[in-house]
Amino acid sequence: MIIRSKDTKVEEIAHLRDGEGTVTKRTLAPAQPDLHQKLLARFTIKKGCSIGNHTHTGEVEYYYILSGEGVVTEDCGETSVFPGDVVVTGWGQSHSIRNECDKDLEFVAVITTEK
Amino acid sequence: MIIRSKDTKVEEIAHLRDGEGTVTKRTLAPAQPDLHQKLLARFTIKKGCSIGNHTHTGEVEYYYILSGEGVVTEDCGETSVFPGDVVVTGWGQSHSIRNECDKDLEFVAVITTEK
Numbered sequence: 001m002i003i004r005s006k007d008t009k010v011e012e013i014a015h016l017r018d019g020e021g022t023v024t025k026r027t028l029a030p031a032q033p034d035l036h037q038k039l040l041a042r043f044t045i046k047k048g049c050s051i052g053n054h055t056h057t058g059e060v061e062y063y064y065i066l067s068g069e070g071v072v073t074e075d076c077g078e079t080s081v082f083p084g085d086v087v088v089t090g091w092g093q094s095h096s097i098r099n100e101c102d103k104d105l106e107f108v109a110v111i112t113t114e115k
Numbered sequence: 116m117i118i119r120s121k122d123t124k125v126e127e128i129a130h131l132r133d134g135e136g137t138v139t140k141r142t143l144a145p146a147q148p149d150l151h152q153k154l155l156a157r158f159t160i161k162k163g164c165s166i167g168n169h170t171h172t173g174e175v176e177y178y179y180i181l182s183g184e185g186v187v188t189e190d191c192g193e194t195s196v197f198p199g200d201v202v203v204t205g206w207g208q209s210h211s212i213r214n215e216c217d218k219d220l221e222f223v224a225v226i227t228t229e230k
Binding site: 001002003004005006008028029032034035036037040042059060062064066072074079081082083084085086087088089090093108110112113114 | 116117118119120121123143144147149150151152155157174175177179181187189194196197198199200201202203204205208223225227228229
């Protein structure tokens with residue numbers, strides 16, 4: 001099955017996970033719970049905006065950075081991430097991500113679940 | 116955890132799934148079988164090259180097209196795909212993908228499993 005870009009759902013979400021400002025979420029494909037696929041989406045975060053801190057238990061989330069630069073806060077501290085880097089968060093870990101740069105931060109997010 | 120782009124494994128694979136030529140596979144993160152995460156990778160396919168036809172049973176694969184243009188063959192026929200499009204293949208379906216254009220075809224591939 002082909003899902004065309006124009007048919008993907010785009011949402012402007014304010015204060016996602018209690019983050020700053022508004023982020024753009026483009027859902028690339030519907031969730032498939034029977035196949036443990038919870039999320040496949042592309043996020044755009046403008047300067048000064050963020051996805052707030054949240055925890056992943058019983059699942060793993062990947063952020064694959066496509067463009068821009070982000071600051072990721074994990075349980076162990078802050079790290080800058082760049083295109084090609086991957087943020088992996090699961091096993092009860094937490095993360096948040098924000099953009100402090102003029103260029104939009106773009107990444108693909110994937111969540112798969114244990115059950 | 117942050118996986119830096121420079122630390123991701125890159126393989127040049129000839130005749131992947133009996134396809135034409137060589138494709139580049141960059142594995143973005145290790146598989147997590149307990150979380151049903153089988154593959155997170157970025158593929159680059161040059162003109163004249165392809166990933167051959169193969170079937171996904173008990174799992175679903177997504178190709179999220181980043182750049183270039185591809186020709187996808189599914190059980191129902193051929194379709195051209197463009198940046199932003201998503202190919203979804205599971206439930207015993209088959210697919211292949213090839214590049215007939217000068218520009219490299221780049222996409223993110225995700226596989227999650229039922230068991």
